[in-house]
Amino acid sequence: MLNSLRILPIGILLVSFMFSCKKNKYDQPIPPSTTPPTTPNNFKLSYGDSVFYLQNGADDYIVTPSNQMAGQYSAFPDGIDLDGNTGAINVSKSETGLKYRISFVPTGSTDSFSTVLVISGINFLDGFYKLSDGDSIARPLYNASFNNTIPGLNNGSVFDVGSNCNSNGCTVNVGDGQINLAQTVRNGVFGATPSNNDRHEFDLNYQINDKSGKALNTIRVKLYYFDTMDDVTQEVYDIISSREGTILDASPILFASKKIAVNDARTNSSVAINAKAAKPRPPCLFIVSH
Helix, strand or coil, rough: CHHHHHHCCCCCCCCHHHHHHCCCCCCCCCCCCCCCCCCCCCCCCCCCCEEEEECCCCCCCCEECCCCEEEEEEEEEECECCCCCCCEEEEEHHCCCCCEEEEECCCCCCCCCEEEEEEECEEECEEEHHHHHHHCCHHHHHHHHCCCCCCCCCCCCCCCCCCCCHHCCCCEEECCCEEEHHHHHCCCCCCCCCCEEEEEEEEEEEEECCCCCCCEEEEEEEEEECCCCCHCCCHHHHHHCCCCCCCCCCCCCCCCCCCEEEEEEECCCEEEEECCCCCCCCCEEEECCC
Protein backbone atom coordinates (compact mmCIF):
# COMPACT_ATOMS: atom_id res chain seq x y z
CA MET A 1 0.00 0.00 0.00
CA LEU A 2 2.82 2.38 0.86
CA ASN A 3 4.56 1.69 -2.47
CA SER A 4 1.33 2.48 -4.34
CA LEU A 5 1.04 5.80 -2.59
CA ARG A 6 4.60 6.66 -3.53
CA ILE A 7 4.08 5.82 -7.24
CA LEU A 8 0.83 7.79 -7.66
CA PRO A 9 2.34 11.31 -7.41
CA ILE A 10 5.03 10.37 -9.93
CA GLY A 11 2.38 9.21 -12.39
CA ILE A 12 0.45 12.44 -11.98
CA LEU A 13 3.59 14.45 -12.65
CA LEU A 14 4.33 12.48 -15.84
CA VAL A 15 0.82 13.01 -17.21
CA SER A 16 1.03 16.71 -16.37
CA PHE A 17 4.39 17.03 -18.16
CA MET A 18 3.06 15.27 -21.25
CA PHE A 19 0.13 17.65 -21.56
CA SER A 20 2.28 20.73 -20.87
CA CYS A 21 4.65 19.82 -23.72
CA LYS A 22 2.15 19.44 -26.55
CA LYS A 23 3.82 18.44 -29.78
CA ASN A 24 2.94 19.02 -33.39
CA LYS A 25 2.84 16.38 -36.10
CA TYR A 26 6.61 16.66 -36.56
CA ASP A 27 7.04 15.64 -32.92
CA GLN A 28 8.50 19.04 -32.01
CA PRO A 29 7.39 21.17 -29.05
CA ILE A 30 5.02 23.95 -30.08
CA PRO A 31 6.42 27.31 -28.94
CA PRO A 32 4.16 29.54 -26.93
CA SER A 33 2.11 31.88 -29.11
CA THR A 34 3.25 35.48 -29.37
CA THR A 35 1.20 38.45 -30.47
CA PRO A 36 3.16 41.00 -32.54
CA PRO A 37 2.92 44.58 -31.35
CA THR A 38 0.16 46.55 -33.04
CA THR A 39 0.71 49.96 -34.57
CA PRO A 40 -1.68 52.61 -33.25
CA ASN A 41 -4.14 53.83 -35.85
CA ASN A 42 -2.92 57.40 -35.38
CA PHE A 43 0.80 56.52 -35.52
CA LYS A 44 2.91 59.01 -37.42
CA LEU A 45 6.67 58.93 -37.94
CA SER A 46 7.99 62.28 -36.81
CA TYR A 47 11.12 63.84 -35.38
CA GLY A 48 9.28 66.87 -34.08
CA ASP A 49 10.65 69.16 -36.78
CA SER A 50 11.49 69.10 -40.48
CA VAL A 51 14.83 70.96 -40.47
CA PHE A 52 17.76 70.22 -38.16
CA TYR A 53 20.87 72.33 -37.72
CA LEU A 54 24.38 71.60 -36.56
CA GLN A 55 24.85 72.74 -32.98
CA ASN A 56 27.85 74.92 -32.24
CA GLY A 57 30.20 73.05 -29.92
CA ALA A 58 28.29 69.74 -30.10
CA ASP A 59 30.27 66.80 -31.50
CA ASP A 60 27.24 64.50 -31.41
CA TYR A 61 23.87 66.18 -31.74
CA ILE A 62 21.32 63.32 -31.68
CA VAL A 63 17.63 63.54 -32.56
CA THR A 64 15.16 60.67 -32.07
CA PRO A 65 11.64 59.82 -33.29
CA SER A 66 8.85 61.40 -31.28
CA ASN A 67 7.05 58.04 -30.97
CA GLN A 68 9.33 55.14 -30.18
CA MET A 69 8.39 51.68 -31.45
CA ALA A 70 10.34 48.52 -32.18
CA GLY A 71 11.16 48.08 -35.85
CA GLN A 72 13.62 48.91 -38.59
CA TYR A 73 14.53 52.36 -39.91
CA SER A 74 16.13 53.24 -43.23
CA ALA A 75 17.05 56.45 -45.06
CA PHE A 76 17.39 57.75 -48.57
CA PRO A 77 19.67 59.03 -50.05
CA ASP A 78 22.97 58.05 -48.45
CA GLY A 79 24.68 60.57 -46.23
CA ILE A 80 22.60 60.64 -43.06
CA ASP A 81 23.92 58.96 -39.91
CA LEU A 82 20.89 56.85 -38.90
CA ASP A 83 20.61 54.05 -36.34
CA GLY A 84 18.53 51.38 -38.10
CA ASN A 85 17.22 49.95 -34.83
CA THR A 86 16.23 53.07 -32.91
CA GLY A 87 15.82 55.70 -35.62
CA ALA A 88 18.27 58.01 -33.84
CA ILE A 89 19.98 60.49 -36.19
CA ASN A 90 23.39 61.96 -35.48
CA VAL A 91 23.00 65.38 -37.08
CA SER A 92 26.64 66.23 -36.39
CA LYS A 93 27.87 63.30 -38.51
CA SER A 94 25.38 63.63 -41.38
CA GLU A 95 25.92 65.29 -44.75
CA THR A 96 24.34 68.72 -44.58
CA GLY A 97 22.36 70.66 -47.16
CA LEU A 98 20.33 67.62 -48.24
CA LYS A 99 16.77 66.43 -47.89
CA TYR A 100 16.28 62.86 -46.64
CA ARG A 101 13.36 60.47 -46.50
CA ILE A 102 13.30 58.35 -43.32
CA SER A 103 11.25 55.14 -43.51
CA PHE A 104 10.11 52.86 -40.69
CA VAL A 105 8.60 49.35 -40.64
CA PRO A 106 7.31 48.26 -37.20
CA THR A 107 8.26 44.82 -35.90
CA GLY A 108 5.74 42.17 -36.93
CA SER A 109 4.12 44.46 -39.48
CA THR A 110 4.31 45.09 -43.21
CA ASP A 111 3.14 48.68 -42.78
CA SER A 112 5.64 51.34 -43.76
CA PHE A 113 5.75 54.91 -42.46
CA SER A 114 7.95 57.73 -43.70
CA THR A 115 8.81 61.34 -43.13
CA VAL A 116 11.04 63.88 -44.88
CA LEU A 117 13.56 66.10 -43.17
CA VAL A 118 16.46 68.40 -44.02
CA ILE A 119 19.88 68.59 -42.43
CA SER A 120 20.60 72.30 -42.80
CA GLY A 121 23.42 73.56 -44.98
CA ILE A 122 24.34 74.43 -48.56
CA ASN A 123 24.65 72.35 -51.69
CA PHE A 124 25.69 72.92 -55.29
CA LEU A 125 23.83 71.66 -58.33
CA ASP A 126 25.51 68.87 -60.25
CA GLY A 127 25.70 69.62 -63.95
CA PHE A 128 27.42 71.32 -66.85
CA TYR A 129 28.66 74.89 -66.58
CA LYS A 130 29.40 76.22 -70.08
CA LEU A 131 31.81 79.12 -69.84
CA SER A 132 31.28 80.22 -73.45
CA ASP A 133 27.58 80.76 -72.66
CA GLY A 134 28.39 82.91 -69.63
CA ASP A 135 27.42 80.09 -67.27
CA SER A 136 30.43 80.53 -65.04
CA ILE A 137 29.02 80.92 -61.51
CA ALA A 138 28.05 78.00 -59.27
CA ARG A 139 25.53 79.29 -56.73
CA PRO A 140 24.92 77.53 -53.41
CA LEU A 141 21.44 76.28 -52.54
CA TYR A 142 20.35 76.52 -48.92
CA ASN A 143 18.36 73.81 -47.12
CA ALA A 144 17.66 71.85 -50.31
CA SER A 145 15.46 74.45 -51.98
CA PHE A 146 15.54 77.02 -54.76
CA ASN A 147 13.29 79.26 -52.72
CA ASN A 148 15.44 79.67 -49.62
CA THR A 149 17.69 82.66 -49.14
CA ILE A 150 20.88 82.03 -47.21
CA PRO A 151 20.47 83.81 -43.85
CA GLY A 152 23.02 86.27 -42.56
CA LEU A 153 24.56 87.37 -45.86
CA ASN A 154 26.65 90.44 -45.00
CA ASN A 155 25.55 89.82 -41.43
CA GLY A 156 27.57 87.04 -39.84
CA SER A 157 27.58 84.32 -42.52
CA VAL A 158 30.99 83.69 -44.06
CA PHE A 159 32.31 81.25 -46.68
CA ASP A 160 35.70 79.65 -47.28
CA VAL A 161 36.63 79.91 -43.64
CA GLY A 162 40.38 79.32 -43.47
CA SER A 163 40.74 80.14 -47.19
CA ASN A 164 41.21 76.51 -48.18
CA CYS A 165 39.55 77.12 -51.57
CA ASN A 166 40.80 80.58 -52.49
CA SER A 167 44.37 79.90 -51.46
CA ASN A 168 44.40 76.90 -53.81
CA GLY A 169 42.91 78.72 -56.80
CA CYS A 170 39.22 77.88 -56.43
CA THR A 171 37.62 81.34 -56.35
CA VAL A 172 34.87 81.50 -53.72
CA ASN A 173 33.03 84.69 -52.78
CA VAL A 174 33.46 84.81 -49.02
CA GLY A 175 30.27 86.84 -48.67
CA ASP A 176 27.77 84.60 -50.47
CA GLY A 177 29.53 81.29 -51.21
CA GLN A 178 29.35 81.54 -55.01
CA ILE A 179 32.14 79.81 -56.93
CA ASN A 180 33.52 81.69 -59.96
CA LEU A 181 34.40 78.79 -62.24
CA ALA A 182 35.84 80.92 -65.05
CA GLN A 183 38.21 82.64 -62.65
CA THR A 184 39.11 79.28 -61.15
CA VAL A 185 40.21 78.10 -64.61
CA ARG A 186 42.15 81.34 -65.17
CA ASN A 187 43.86 80.84 -61.81
CA GLY A 188 45.49 77.72 -63.25
CA VAL A 189 43.73 75.10 -61.14
CA PHE A 190 43.69 72.85 -64.23
CA GLY A 191 47.13 73.98 -65.38
CA ALA A 192 48.34 76.53 -67.93
CA THR A 193 46.83 74.36 -70.67
CA PRO A 194 43.88 72.51 -69.12
CA SER A 195 43.49 68.85 -69.99
CA ASN A 196 40.18 67.14 -70.65
CA ASN A 197 38.73 65.23 -67.71
CA ASP A 198 41.13 66.82 -65.24
CA ARG A 199 39.50 67.03 -61.81
CA HIS A 200 40.15 68.61 -58.42
CA GLU A 201 38.37 68.56 -55.06
CA PHE A 202 38.08 71.38 -52.54
CA ASP A 203 36.73 71.48 -48.99
CA LEU A 204 34.62 74.60 -48.60
CA ASN A 205 34.30 75.52 -44.92
CA TYR A 206 31.54 77.94 -44.00
CA GLN A 207 29.48 79.38 -41.17
CA ILE A 208 25.87 80.50 -41.54
CA ASN A 209 24.20 82.91 -39.15
CA ASP A 210 21.10 80.76 -38.64
CA LYS A 211 19.82 78.37 -35.97
CA SER A 212 23.16 76.57 -36.09
CA GLY A 213 24.70 79.48 -34.20
CA LYS A 214 27.34 79.83 -36.94
CA ALA A 215 28.58 76.28 -36.34
CA LEU A 216 31.44 75.40 -38.66
CA ASN A 217 30.12 73.41 -41.63
CA THR A 218 31.91 71.84 -44.60
CA ILE A 219 31.02 70.72 -48.10
CA ARG A 220 33.46 69.06 -50.48
CA VAL A 221 33.09 70.19 -54.11
CA LYS A 222 34.53 68.33 -57.10
CA LEU A 223 35.40 70.26 -60.27
CA TYR A 224 35.93 68.65 -63.69
CA TYR A 225 37.26 70.34 -66.85
CA PHE A 226 36.36 69.65 -70.50
CA ASP A 227 37.19 71.73 -73.54
CA THR A 228 33.90 71.00 -75.38
CA MET A 229 30.79 68.89 -74.90
CA ASP A 230 32.22 66.45 -77.44
CA ASP A 231 35.03 65.76 -74.96
CA VAL A 232 32.67 64.84 -72.12
CA THR A 233 33.13 61.18 -71.21
CA GLN A 234 30.49 58.53 -70.61
CA GLU A 235 31.61 58.48 -67.00
CA VAL A 236 30.21 61.98 -66.58
CA TYR A 237 26.80 60.99 -67.91
CA ASP A 238 26.88 57.96 -65.64
CA ILE A 239 27.62 60.18 -62.63
CA ILE A 240 24.73 62.47 -63.47
CA SER A 241 22.33 59.59 -64.06
CA SER A 242 23.27 57.88 -60.82
CA ARG A 243 22.81 60.96 -58.64
CA GLU A 244 19.67 61.00 -56.52
CA GLY A 245 19.15 63.81 -54.08
CA THR A 246 21.52 66.34 -55.60
CA ILE A 247 19.96 66.90 -59.02
CA LEU A 248 16.94 69.17 -58.90
CA ASP A 249 13.71 68.12 -60.55
CA ALA A 250 10.82 70.41 -61.40
CA SER A 251 9.92 70.86 -57.76
CA PRO A 252 12.05 73.19 -55.61
CA ILE A 253 13.60 70.45 -53.51
CA LEU A 254 16.71 68.31 -53.72
CA PHE A 255 14.84 65.04 -53.43
CA ALA A 256 12.69 63.00 -55.79
CA SER A 257 12.74 60.03 -58.10
CA LYS A 258 12.76 61.45 -61.57
CA LYS A 259 14.15 61.54 -65.08
CA ILE A 260 16.48 64.31 -66.10
CA ALA A 261 17.14 65.50 -69.62
CA VAL A 262 20.78 65.99 -70.53
CA ASN A 263 21.62 67.64 -73.81
CA ASP A 264 23.99 65.29 -75.61
CA ALA A 265 25.99 67.43 -78.05
CA ARG A 266 27.42 64.31 -79.65
CA THR A 267 24.02 63.34 -81.08
CA ASN A 268 22.37 66.77 -80.89
CA SER A 269 19.52 65.23 -78.98
CA SER A 270 18.02 65.17 -75.52
CA VAL A 271 18.80 61.99 -73.63
CA ALA A 272 16.45 60.86 -70.86
CA ILE A 273 18.45 59.48 -67.97
CA ASN A 274 16.88 57.52 -65.15
CA ALA A 275 18.09 58.84 -61.82
CA LYS A 276 19.15 56.11 -59.40
CA ALA A 277 19.96 55.95 -55.73
CA ALA A 278 23.53 56.98 -55.07
CA LYS A 279 25.74 58.90 -52.72
CA PRO A 280 25.00 62.58 -53.42
CA ARG A 281 28.36 63.83 -52.21
CA PRO A 282 30.50 65.47 -53.34
CA PRO A 283 28.54 67.65 -55.79
CA CYS A 284 30.21 67.49 -59.20
CA LEU A 285 30.58 70.63 -61.31
CA PHE A 286 31.50 69.90 -64.93
CA ILE A 287 33.19 72.94 -66.48
CA VAL A 288 32.95 73.08 -70.28
CA SER A 289 35.15 75.79 -71.80
CA HIS A 290 33.67 76.06 -75.32
